[in-house]
Amino acid sequence: MAKKDKLSERQQNILHYVWEYMTSNSRPPTIREIGEAVKISSTSVVNYNLTKLVDKGLLERQAEVSRGLRLTDKALHFIGQVPKAVSGLINVPLMGDIVASEPLEVGDTSGLYDPIEISASMLPDRVKSEDLFALRVNGDSMIDAMVSEGDIVVMKRQSEARNGDMVAVWLTPDDTTTLKYFYNEGEKVRLQPANPTMDPIYVSPASVQVQGKVVMVMRQTA
Amino acid sequence: MAKKDKLSERQQNILHYVWEYMTSNSRPPTIREIGEAVKISSTSVVNYNLTKLVDKGLLERQAEVSRGLRLTDKALHFIGQVPKAVSGLINVPLMGDIVASEPLEVGDTSGLYDPIEISASMLPDRVKSEDLFALRVNGDSMIDAMVSEGDIVVMKRQSEARNGDMVAVWLTPDDTTTLKYFYNEGEKVRLQPANPTMDPIYVSPASVQVQGKVVMVMRQTA
DNA sequence: TCATACCACGAACAATTGTTCCATGTCAAA
DNA sequence: TTTGACATGGAACAATTGTTCGTGGTATGA
Numbered sequence: 001m002a003k004k005d006k007l008s009e010r011q012q013n014i015l016h017y018v019w020e021y022m023t024s025n026s027r028p029p030t031i032r033e034i035g036e037a038v039k040i041s042s043t044s045v046v047n048y049n050l051t052k053l054v055d056k057g058l059l060e061r062q063a064e065v066s067r068g069l070r071l072t073d074k075a076l077h078f079i080g081q082v083p084k085a086v087s088g089l090i091n092v093p094l095m096g097d098i099v100a101s102e103p104l105e106v107g108d109t110s111g112l113y114d115p116i117e118i119s120a121s122m123l124p125d126r127v128k129s130e131d132l133f134a135l136r137v138n139g140d141s142m143i144d145a146m147v148s149e150g151d152i153v154v155m156k157r158q159s160e161a162r163n164g165d166m167v168a169v170w171l172t173p174d175d176t177t178t179l180k181y182f183y184n185e186g187e188k189v190r191l192q193p194a195n196p197t198m199d200p201i202y203v204s205p206a207s208v209q210v211q212g213k214v215v216m217v218m219r220q221t222a
Numbered sequence: 223m224a225k226k227d228k229l230s231e232r233q234q235n236i237l238h239y240v241w242e243y244m245t246s247n248s249r250p251p252t253i254r255e256i257g258e259a260v261k262i263s264s265t266s267v268v269n270y271n272l273t274k275l276v277d278k279g280l281l282e283r284q285a286e287v288s289r290g291l292r293l294t295d296k297a298l299h300f301i302g303q304v305p306k307a308v309s310g311l312i313n314v315p316l317m318g319d320i321v322a323s324e325p326l327e328v329g330d331t332s333g334l335y336d337p338i339e340i341s342a343s344m345l346p347d348r349v350k351s352e353d354l355f356a357l358r359v360n361g362d363s364m365i366d367a368m369v370s371e372g373d374i375v376v377m378k379r380q381s382e383a384r385n386g387d388m389v390a391v392w393l394t395p396d397d398t399t400t401l402k403y404f405y406n407e408g409e410k411v412r413l414q415p416a417n418p419t420m421d422p423i424y425v426s427p428a429s430v431q432v433q434g435k436v437v438m439v440m441r442q443t444a
Numbered sequence: 445t446c447a448t449a450c451c452a453c454g455a456a457c458a459a460t461t462g463t464t465c466c467a468t469g470t471c472a473a474a
Numbered sequence: 475t476t477t478g479a480c481a482t483g484g485a486a487c488a489a490t491t492g493t494t495c496g497t498g499g500t501a502t503g504a
Contacts, residue, residue: 010481025292026244026250027249027250027289027290027291028249030288030460030462031463032460032461032462040482040483041482041483041484042483042484042485043461043462043484044463044464044465044482044485045481045483048480048481049481052481063463064462064489064490065490066289066460066461066489066490066491067249067288067289067461068462069249070248070249089341116341116344117341117343118341119339119341122440123442123444124444140418143418143419146365146368146369146370147368148368148418156444165443165444166443166444194370195370196362196365196370197365213444214443214444215442215443215444216440216441217440217441217443218344218439219368219438219440220344220346220437220438221388221435221436221439222345222346222378222388222435222436222438230451232451252492253491253492253493254490254491254492262453263452263453264452264454265491265492265493266454266455266495267451267453269494270451271451274451285492285493286459286460286492286493287492288459288460288461288491289491290492
């Protein structure tokens, strides 16, 4: 880690230039190209600042390789304000499996699985990508929610639900997690399966713990 | 245009290698790297084949520039990969509704609906985006395929299926369209519902018309 | 057979490009 | 002021990398 994450103006310029160059040329620039663009006459100064950027975790370099540059995720985040906003893609971390017999695990399993990529245009406007996570359905336990084995459920972290939301709930009496449409009807909470041929169940509000709201379900079949 | 679009095996290898190298290193390879990967001892031979590829419109080169390579759309098409380099997003046209009582409509309804945006990384590598289209599920008729009303089915145009594929089939005796897993068992074709609690149906190969392969199913619940 | 086009090889050359060294400048703390 | 960390500049060097040239092989067709 660097002492301070503050970047000099030159380093910011370099970062921006590298980004622009790469997006338009689909290859990284050379040291001299950077120097010219950022008005640095000496290659050694460019080199110096590049190593600084590496220290700060914004850049990766491959020694002795021409154009051996690569922007890290951190750099993308730093540059484009929102790296995904540029491309319209949202990265949703795949946190693990969803099992009927356990509450949702929210442990930090980042890196364990490849993140899911979703087009921002496919999501409701209001969700923030930070609140999103994804789970893979494990067995056939979610059949009544029209969700089958291997499906990926994209969820939004929240502990309360509005009527009509599809949510993941933890039922304390049964010790089970299920996906259901949620309707609070005062006395009781009605949990409606997505499968129209199946009947709803009624439980007391105290025995329902909303774990998150289901934003999207996707199934890859090929 | 080149006299013949036929590529020598070496040229195909080069194309593949360049693509792989670029996707994993986010920069083009050098001539010598190509040579080593494709087992060409001389840089001039690599150079020779590169100019050939340029002539055939599969490659663009920038002279005197290290790693001055770029794959054209044609090349990506040739390799059989989705051109994800563009933005990572693929636009899939939403062609209309899928109804149980009709074959798939393939009419040109472009512009009628907003296209679906899918991350290329969520699709199998080999699909070409031109072959993809999407349909919205109309009623509850696809329940046995674990697909419910409003779901969006992304399909790949094709008239034949391999065993295990989930396909949309038109059953001529019943005059219905359904989504099923396809297994050709010689005498009969077994159509297996995605819902494991339901039984397969067996029909004669003559009475099945494969309309397309289901690549993905997505459901927006919020 | 000869001619021609196509493809391949190796080597040398020239340009590009990363690396290093030394000197200088700036600025804040001691 | 002096010190030291940090930043900059210029130049030379060394490695990487694109280019070119001469040679030779293998088909196909005249």
